[in-house]
Amino acid sequence: MAKNEARFVRVATLQELQSRGYMTVQINGNTVALFYHQDRVYAVDNRCPHMGFPLDRGTVRDGILTCHWHHARFDLASGGTFDQWADDVRKFPVEVRDGAIWVDVAPHMDVVAHQQERLRVGLERNISLVIGKAVLTLMEEGRSSAEPFRAGLEFGARYREMGWGQGLTMLVCFMNLLPVLDGEDRPRALFHGLAAVAQDTAGHAPRFTVPPLPDDNADLATLKRWFRQFIEVRDAEGAERCIVSAVRAGADRRQMADMLFAAVTDHRYISTGHPADFTNKALEALDLAGWELAEPVLTSLVRGYADAGRMEESNAWRYPIDLVKILEHSFDHLPEALEVGQVRRQNGRMALPTRDELVAVLLDDDPQASADVLLDALRRGMAADALAGVVTYAAGLRIARFHTSNEFGDWDTALHTFTFANAIQQGLRRAPSPELVRGIFDAAMSVYLDRFLNIPPARIPTLNGQRPTQPPALSELAALLDRQQQVNQAAQWVADYLAKDGALPPLLAQMGRLLLREDRDFHTIQAMEAAFRQVSQTDDPILQGHFLIAAIRYLAAHSPTVRSQGQTYQIAYRLHKGERIFEEA
Ligand code: FES
Numbered sequence: 001m002a003k004n005e006a007r008f009v010r011v012a013t014l015q016e017l018q019s020r021g022y023m024t025v026q027i028n029g030n031t032v033a034l035f036y037h038q039d040r041v042y043a044v045d046n047r048c049p050h051m052g053f054p055l056d057r058g059t060v061r062d063g064i065l066t067c068h069w070h071h072a073r074f075d076l077a078s079g080g081t082f083d084q085w086a087d088d089v090r091k092f093p094v095e096v097r098d099g100a101i102w103v104d105v106a107p108h109m110d111v112v113a114h115q116q117e118r119l120r121v122g123l124e125r126n127i128s129l130v131i132g133k134a135v136l137t138l139m140e141e142g143r144s145s146a147e148p149f150r151a152g153l154e155f156g157a158r159y160r161e162m163g164w165g166q167g168l169t170m171l172v173c174f175m176n177l178l179p180v181l182d183g184e185d186r187p188r189a190l191f192h193g194l195a196a197v198a199q200d201t202a203g204h205a206p207r208f209t210v211p212p213l214p215d216d217n218a219d220l221a222t223l224k225r226w227f228r229q230f231i232e233v234r235d236a237e238g239a240e241r242c243i244v245s246a247v248r249a250g251a252d253r254r255q256m257a258d259m260l261f262a263a264v265t266d267h268r269y270i271s272t273g274h275p276a277d278f279t280n281k282a283l284e285a286l287d288l289a290g291w292e293l294a295e296p297v298l299t300s301l302v303r304g305y306a307d308a309g310r311m312e313e314s315n316a317w318r319y320p321i322d323l324v325k326i327l328e329h330s331f332d333h334l335p336e337a338l339e340v341g342q343v344r345r346q347n348g349r350m351a352l353p354t355r356d357e358l359v360a361v362l363l364d365d366d367p368q369a370s371a372d373v374l375l376d377a378l379r380r381g382m383a384a385d386a387l388a389g390v391v392t393y394a395a396g397l398r399i400a401r402f403h404t405s406n407e408f409g410d411w412d413t414a415l416h417t418f419t420f421a422n423a424i425q426q427g428l429r430r431a432p433s434p435e436l437v438r439g440i441f442d443a444a445m446s447v448y449l450d451r452f453l454n455i456p457p458a459r460i461p462t463l464n465g466q467r468p469t470q471p472p473a474l475s476e477l478a479a480l481l482d483r484q485q486q487v488n489q490a491a492q493w494v495a496d497y498l499a500k501d502g503a504l505p506p507l508l509a510q511m512g513r514l515l516l517r518e519d520r521d522f523h524t525i526q527a528m529e530a531a532f533r534q535v536s537q538t539d540d541p542i543l544q545g546h547f548l549i550a551a552i553r554y555l556a557a558h559s560p561t562v563r564s565q566g567q568t569y570q571i572a573y574r575l576h577k578g579e580r581i582f583e584e585a
Contacts, residue, residue: 167200
């Protein structure tokens with residue numbers, strides 16, 4: 001018997017099928033729908049690939065099988081669908097031998113290749129259910145999370161004329177959160193990130209990148225200077241060509257980061273910090289997906305720089321106190337302060353201010369004092385990234401102390417400062433430069449401007465002083481965030497948990513899970529990711545506690561949502577597990 005012959009199973013007589021027109025049979029755990037149509041026998045999986053409705057309850061006409069639940073249509077012969085949101089239905093080879101029907105149900109499909117293709121379809125057509133099903137299958141097949149992440153990154157960088165946006169930022173945030181999440185939540189995080197990219201690109205024209213300069217050996221210092229000039233006059237195309245040329249000329253990760261961050265901080269706090277955060281996220285994305293994507297990914301940032309609002313043109317930064325003037329004066333002294341500080345570090349003669357001393361000034365009411373204390377700290381030998389960390393902490397405290405009687409939209413004001421400060425700090429860790437140090441001062445001015453959001457300040461719950469006892473159950477936090485505006489209660493819960501020696505990893509995993517169950521809110525995702533990044537960079541339990549209190553307060557303020565996206569994911573999950581959705585509907 002030929003090898004293929006052995007896979008065929010006898011399932012029914014032709015007469016049985018002819019008399020009924022259709023029937024279902026069980027073969028090796030598969031429910032197969034048989035149809036007799038136009039003198040031929042067809043066999044397909046009885047589960048509609050869209051949401052599992054039984055296809056034997058559909059209609060066949062003119063060679064097309066229509067599922068009645070959402071009216072997906074399939075070519076009965078090939079299984080191919082005419083509705084991309086549904087996916088092709090699996091069809092089985094059939095033979096009729098001596099009046100009996102034989103069906104081959106051996107797997108023929110390359111599952112991974114098929115789901116990679118389905119992920120592409122989901123991204124192109126903005127179909128989150130298709131994305132969810134693809135991610136779940138790819139993860140179960142043992143593929144690295146970096147693979148769908150990279151697919152989303154490439155897609156998002158290419159198919160949005162405006163370039164890098166919220167979708168790609170959310171994708172990178174979720175990818176960064178993956179290590180702290182429970183295993184079962186990781187596909188859900190990827191689903192959210194990829195669905196955000198699909199949503200953000202939907203309806204946009206693609207983006208065409210410019211070629212590099214003909215000479216591959218362009219001087220990097222010159223390219224950097226030209227790049228900044230072109231951004232200054234809002235010429236995105238010229239600036240893009242500088243980036244592509246720098247990459248082709250062999251600029252390394254640090255040199256590229258330096259070039260981008262210099263332009264991002266040439267003007268004050270551009271577009272409320274988003275370009276700085278997007279730049280940081282794009283660089284992190286390349287670390288995760290591979291720097292061979294540098295050209296499409298980094299050029300996608302440029303429109304955001306060129307079109308950005310500049311705080312020199314903002315009333316709040318000019319009146320009643322001219323913050324820009326304070327900053328420009330400080331920047332005049334930066335080279336000298338950095339040089340003195342470096343000498344002190346080399347000689348081991350640092351006399352650094354404490355974190356609390358700095359934070360007290362930053363949270364006070366005097367922008368000139370803020371700028372002075374930063375310059376002084378640099379002069380005394382404090383490393384720029386450490387100083388940026390202090391400003392980020394001060395920005396985090398603005399959220400931790402944000403009073404709930406403020407305008408709801410002001411949560412975002414405090415959030416923008418925090419994520420900007422975090423981006424500057426991460427940038428300085430990656431590529432310290434005198435230009436980027438200006439971002440520390442910008443962040444400090446924004447912390448100053450946010451001071452009224454802490455009047456009166458919300459009380460930060462105590463993080464120590466309790467006897468170690470059993471920490472509260474993590475499910476209590478989930479229950480709290482099922483109710484609206486449990487901002488202070490959630491903060492108290494986190495403080496109690498930490499004070500009672502609750503372990504950090506389960507708390508981070510639970511907070512991540514609570515973020516994932518809500519509908520995607522760009523700023524909440526940013527807040528959580530930045531807070532988790534800060535927690536990962538310190539061993540100080542007080543700092544960790546304050547960042548987590550800031551994060552949970554932000555999340556609690558924006559919970560619960562309708563959670564419709566979670567429902568889509570849940571359907572994908574149940575279909576993936578082979579459940580019958582329709583029977584419980
Ligand atoms: S079209 Fe078949 S289940 Fe939706």
